[in-house]
Amino acid sequence: MAAKNRIEISIENLNLDYHIRRKKGDAGSTSLHALDNINLSVREGEFLSVVGPSGCGKSTLLYILAGLQKKTSGVVKIGDAEITGPSLHTGIIMQAYALFPWRTIKKNVEFGLEVKGLSKAKRSEIAAEYIELVGLSEFSDRYPYELSGGMKQRIAIARALAYDPDVLLMDEPFAAVDEQTRSLLHEELLRIWEATNKTIVFVTHSIEEAIFLSDRVAVMTHSPGQIREIIDIDLKRPREASIKSGEEFSKYRKHVWQLLQTIGDSTVETFDDKGRFVLDSQPQEVAI
Numbered sequence: 252m253a254a255k256n257r258i259e260i261s262i263e264n265l266n267l268d269y270h271i272r273r274k275k276g277d278a279g280s281t282s283l284h285a286l287d288n289i290n291l292s293v294r295e296g297e298f299l300s301v302v303g304p305s306g307c308g309k310s311t312l313l314y315i316l317a318g319l320q321k322k323t324s325g326v327v328k329i330g331d332a333e334i335t336g337p338s339l340h341t342g343i344i345m346q347a348y349a350l351f352p353w354r355t356i357k358k359n360v361e362f363g364l365e366v367k368g369l370s371k372a373k374r375s376e377i378a379a380e381y382i383e384l385v386g387l388s389e390f391s392d393r394y395p396y397e398l399s400g401g402m403k404q405r406i407a408i409a410r411a412l413a414y415d416p417d418v419l420l421m422d423e424p425f426a427a428v429d430e431q432t433r434s435l436l437h438e439e440l441l442r443i444w445e446a447t448n449k450t451i452v453f454v455t456h457s458i459e460e461a462i463f464l465s466d467r468v469a470v471m472t473h474s475p476g477q478i479r480e481i482i483d484i485d486l487k488r489p490r491e492a493s494i495k496s497g498e499e500f501s502k503y504r505k506h507v508w509q510l511l512q513t514i515g516d517s518t519v520e521t522f523d524d525k526g527r528f529v530l531d532s533q534p535q536e537v538a539i
């Protein structure tokens with residue numbers, strides 16, 4: 252989006268070491284330096300994606316922002332406040348559809364509203380609004396097991412949005428859905444983002460997904476994770492799937508791909524220099 256407002260998330264000199272306890276009987280513990288001097292600011296209403304090799308610390312970064320993981324050093328703020336623990340200012344959406352299986356769709360979406368202490372009538376009204384926003388009103392009284400993967404993920408988005416957090420953190424939310432559903436969810440997510448003006452930090456292994464959705468893409472290095480480069484994605488909005496075959500889009504794709512190549516990542520969806528899709532280092536012809 253154009254004219255960005257104030258800084259919503261600020262990360263300064265962030266380091267994270269995991270302390271790993273040795274097996275029973277062994278003395279002491281080892282530590283793993285997972286994040287190395289991360290500096291990043293995200294503006295209010297911005298859509299920022301993070302790509303990088305498996306194990307480079309992307310989920311760790313999101314957990315710190317969600318207040319679920321304590322940092323080792325540095326300053327991490329949402330708005331003006333340092334993060335000290337989980338908060339209703341942030342919503343996190345995980346890759347595994349983390350819905351409560353014993354609750355109906357409506358009751359899942361009401362969860363954060365219960366934590367907020369809203370009345371039954373108000374909870375019901377807000378839940379209905381967000382379930383409608385993700386187009387699943389007719390499934391309100393059903394249970395998660397009755398929904399497809401893509402539908403569950405839409406409900407996870409509705410649940411996170413319903414309690415009105417300022418920041419949405421998304422960890423590979425569409426990795427488990429098929430390509431066509433993923434494409435629909437992209438357009439839906441952008442529509443919701445434009446309607447609600449949330450700040451989004453989105454982790455993905457897909458270069459294409461990152462470019463299509465984002466205002467900026469942060470590329471991380473191998474563990475210990477550092478930010479290698481942050482790329483402005485200057486593609487006009489609203490964006491439609493057809494832009495992916497455009498010249499400008501290819502330019503960004505190539506740039507991110509080259510960055511990841513130089514850090515030796517083989518885990519992301521990539522394109523070789525002939526524009527062929529490469530997965531697990533096996534080039535396959537696809538129309539792009």
Ligand SMILES: Nc1ncnc2c1ncn2[C@@H]1O[C@H](COP(=O)(O)OP(=O)(O)OP(=O)(O)O)[C@@H](O)[C@H]1O
Pocket residue numbers: 269270271283285303304305306307308309310311312474
């Ligand atoms: N709770 C933990 N205790 C110890 N080490 C951990 C813990 N969680 C993650 N790690 C290690 O920290 C590093 C970063 O892990 P993280 O899950 O953040 O990577 P990632 O970039 O999200 O990877 P992927 O793309 O595979 O999801 C890895 O080396 C991982 O083994």
Ligand SMILES: [Mg+2]
Pocket residue numbers: 309310311422
């Ligand atoms: Mg991860």
